Amino acid sequence: PAAVVPGDFLSIDSMLSDEERDIRDTVRAFVQDRIVPEVGEWFEAGRLPRELVGELGKLGVLGMHLEGYGCAGTSATAYGLACLELEAGDSGIRSLVSVQGSLAMFAIHRWGSEEQKQEWLPRMAAGEAVGCFGLTEPDSGSDPSSMRTYATRDGDDWILRGQKMWITNGSLADVAVVWARTEEGIRGFLVPKGTKGFTTKDIHKKLSLRASITSELILDEVRLPGSAMLPGATSLRGPLSCLNEARYGILWGAAGAARACLEAAVDYSTTRIQFGKPIGSFQIQQQKLAGMALEVNRATVLALHLGRLKDAGRLRPEQVSMGKLGNVNSALEVARTARQVLGANGITLEYPVIRHMNNLESVVTYEGTADVHALVIGGALTGIDAFR
Numbered sequence: 001p002a003a004v005v006p007g008d009f010l011s012i013d014s015m016l017s018d019e020e021r022d023i024r025d026t027v028r029a030f031v032q033d034r035i036v037p038e039v040g041e042w043f044e045a046g047r048l049p050r051e052l053v054g055e056l057g058k059l060g061v062l063g064m065h066l067e068g069y070g071c072a073g074t075s076a077t078a079y080g081l082a083c084l085e086l087e088a089g090d091s092g093i094r095s096l097v098s099v100q101g102s103l104a105m106f107a108i109h110r111w112g113s114e115e116q117k118q119e120w121l122p123r124m125a126a127g128e129a130v131g132c133f134g135l136t137e138p139d140s141g142s143d144p145s146s147m148r149t150y151a152t153r154d155g156d157d158w159i160l161r162g163q164k165m166w167i168t169n170g171s172l173a174d175v176a177v178v179w180a181r182t183e184e185g186i187r188g189f190l191v192p193k194g195t196k197g198f199t200t201k202d203i204h205k206k207l208s209l210r211a212s213i214t215s216e217l218i219l220d221e222v223r224l225p226g227s228a229m230l231p232g233a234t235s236l237r238g239p240l241s242c243l244n245e246a247r248y249g250i251l252w253g254a255a256g257a258a259r260a261c262l263e264a265a266v267d268y269s270t271t272r273i274q275f276g277k278p279i280g281s282f283q284i285q286q287q288k289l290a291g292m293a294l295e296v297n298r299a300t301v302l303a304l305h306l307g308r309l310k311d312a313g314r315l316r317p318e319q320v321s322m323g324k325l326g327n328v329n330s331a332l333e334v335a336r337t338a339r340q341v342l343g344a345n346g347i348t349l350e351y352p353v354i355r356h357m358n359n360l361e362s363v364v365t366y367e368g369t370a371d372v373h374a375l376v377i378g379g380a381l382t383g384i385d386a387f388r
């Protein structure tokens with residue numbers, strides 16, 4: 001029989017356009033050459049090489065779905081495929097790209113002034129400038145409406161006071177998009193690195209997403225000119241609209257992490273011999289492989305469906321929530337099962353599985369926890385808000 005591709009059991013590939021396949025193949029080759037050989041070491045050391053940002057810029061994936069200002073302007077589906085391939089390498093690499101393109105660049109593209117767009121977007125698309133997105137605070141995670149970071153006007157200037165926590169790319173970033181409460185509602189500010197009173201502190205001892213920089217942002221009487229404020233955003237809708245974009249990339253990415261775990265498990269099951277046979281010849285192991293293949297393929301079909309809806313301009317936030325909830329939960333299940341198939345080898349960084357498994361514990365928490373997305377879906381089904 002023809003060889004089956006585990007991650008493409010359902011011939012999802014045949015539903016892609018030539019252009020989408022080309023973009024996917026280019027990103028897949030980059031991940032294979034540049035990420036896969038080294039990411040275990042980066043994960044173990046808890047670091048991310050800064051030069052990777054420029055390389056991702058050259059690859060064309062930073063803000064690739066945005067129009068103009070040096071961005072590629074691809075379809076949402078093509079962007080999703082890129083996220084899938086990047087996260088098949090490591091969730092931390094997809095995070096870097098998500099935060100740059102879907103959060104920081106999208107915030108400027110959607111809510112920024114023409115000057116802000118001209119100043120930042122071309123450099124960010126090229127990977128010459130890094131962005132981060134500061135919404136979460138120590139006491140304000142799932143409920144960003146409770147944020148304490150405050151901005152007050154002082155003549156034409158603004159003064160920012162507060163703290164942001166768990167910020168991806170924080171200390172790498174040349175510009176932080178910081179969300180703050182003001183007398184005019186929640187507004188966004190562009191805070192360049194080096195601004196007086198603005199410092200960052202990296203968060204260490206993480207056992208998840210180690211090939212990613214996560215920082216605290218400290219804003220101690222930071223004076224900014226009026227031109228630093230994003231003019232278009234005046235409420236929580238500002239940051240939440242950016243989250244839709246990043247969550248969309250994650251629902252694709254999770255399918256990539258799951259695919260990598262499935263591939264490792266299939267490969268291992270056909271080569272590891274116990275009781276005189278490959279472990280893949282035992283029914284219990286075949287059942288696990290079948291279950292994992294089902295989850296990976298179902299997640300990818302769901303991602304493609306949501307991508308097509310997004311390209312048609314019809315994707316709703318609660319549909320993004322369903323994709324993020326379902327695909328990340330599936331990926332976690334696949335990673336945990338694959339880890340068992342690999343036995344003791346499953347706990348080492350010699351194989352990708354436990355790295356993906358640990359990373360997915362962050363992915364299920366950030367960009368809206370699984371509970372938050374369940375409540376968004378429940379709210380849409382019943383018309384009843386169960387958050388408060």
Ligand code: TGC
Binds near residue numbers: 236238240
């Ligand atoms: P609520 O009263 O429902 O809404 C306030 C305003 O926002 C609008 N809105 C949305 N707009 C666009 N997209 C959405 N998904 C929206 N959801 C709500 C809404 O229409 C309203 O607009 P307006 O104009 O009337 O003011 O807000 P709420 O306070 O009840 O909160 C709703 C809830 C809980 C769903 C929301 O707060 C939420 O999503 N919480 C989770 C927080 C979260 O996801 N944080 C992520 C931080 S960034 C991150 O984790 C990056 S990880 C790195 C990586 O991506 O790789």
Ligand code: FAD
Binds near residue numbers: 143165370386
């Ligand atoms: P909490 O909100 O305190 O939740 C704790 C628990 O309570 C969870 O299980 C949650 O589901 C549950 N819960 C909360 N409210 C309810 C409710 N109403 N009903 C039922 N259960 C509820 N943030 C950024 O702004 N920018 C970033 O770049 C960024 N990067 C991150 C990178 C990493 C590696 C991580 C781990 C986080 C990152 N975050 C970032 C923060 C992330 O978005 C938050 O962790 C997330 O929104 C959850 O907030 P919390 O951790 O404060 O948990």
